[in-house]
Amino acid sequence: MLTLALSKGRIFEETLPLLAAAGIEVAEDPDKSRKLILATNRPDVRVVLVRATDVPTYVQYGAADLGVAGKDVLLEHGAASDAAFGGGGLYQPLDLQIARCRMSVAVRDDFDYAAAVRQGSRIRVATKYTSVARQHFADKGVHVDLIKLYGSMELAPLTGLADAIVDLVSTGSTLKANHLVEVERIMEISSRLVVNQAALKLKRDMLRPLIDAFAGAVRA
Numbered sequence: 001m002l003t004l005a006l007s008k009g010r011i012f013e014e015t016l017p018l019l020a021a022a023g024i025e026v027a028e029d030p031d032k033s034r035k036l037i038l039a040t041n042r043p044d045v046r047v048v049l050v051r052a053t054d055v056p057t058y059v060q061y062g063a064a065d066l067g068v069a070g071k072d073v074l075l076e077h078g079a080a081s082d083a084a085f086g087g088g089g090l091y092q093p094l095d096l097q098i099a100r101c102r103m104s105v106a107v108r109d110d111f112d113y114a115a116a117v118r119q120g121s122r123i124r125v126a127t128k129y130t131s132v133a134r135q136h137f138a139d140k141g142v143h144v145d146l147i148k149l150y151g152s153m154e155l156a157p158l159t160g161l162a163d164a165i166v167d168l169v170s171t172g173s174t175l176k177a178n179h180l181v182e183v184e185r186i187m188e189i190s191s192r193l194v195v196n197q198a199a200l201k202l203k204r205d206m207l208r209p210l211i212d213a214f215a216g217a218v219r220a
Contacts, residue, residue, distance in 0.1 A: 005067030007052035014098035022213035065199040105184040126156035127166035
């Protein structure tokens with residue numbers, strides 16, 4: 001049995017065509033079912049629905065053989081690497097090029113960001129991506145007080161909780177609606193296929209065709 005960990009929403013929807021390329025169809029719509037484990041048209045493949053931030057953990061500890069996770073999640077998990085093998089017992093064979101967006105710094109549209117980040121300055125930054133934010137500002141020589149938030153990031157500068165936020169940006173419409181502007185692009189984000197290293201050895205005959213099918217669909 002192969003277990004694939006996915007999160008609901010955009011990643012799930014954009015993974016479906018890749019699964020179809022491998023001849024796999026999920027039997028139920030997660031938005032219409034309360035089930036957390038979904039069968040597929042193949043008796044040897046199932047899908048488990050978990051929070052996006054939990055996908056690397058399920059794969060790392062073998063509760064899932066493989067999963068799809070955003071680069072942002074993998075960076076915070078400590079598993080992202082340009083090399084195929086990341087940390088944390090995860091193998092990353094493919095950038096699936098789905099759920100694309102960017103991680104950026106944003107501030108109020110009346111905030112002088114350039115003046116605030118002069119060498120040696122200190123600012124308050126709200127984000128759930130504390131590892132990425134810490135490294136980004138350290139590289140710039142800017143001292144930051146990081147405030148970890150999980151939702152409604154745009155509120156932080158508007159209420160005075162923080163000077164800036166580090167968050168994912170897709171169209172930028174939410175920032176604009178809340179009078180925020182994107183002042184720095186940190187990195188491009190997409191979702192990666194992650195595989196448990198032990199499963200790669202023990203279930204290689206099952207995993208390899210699936211990985212190859214995903215790779216073919218991405219190239220196409």
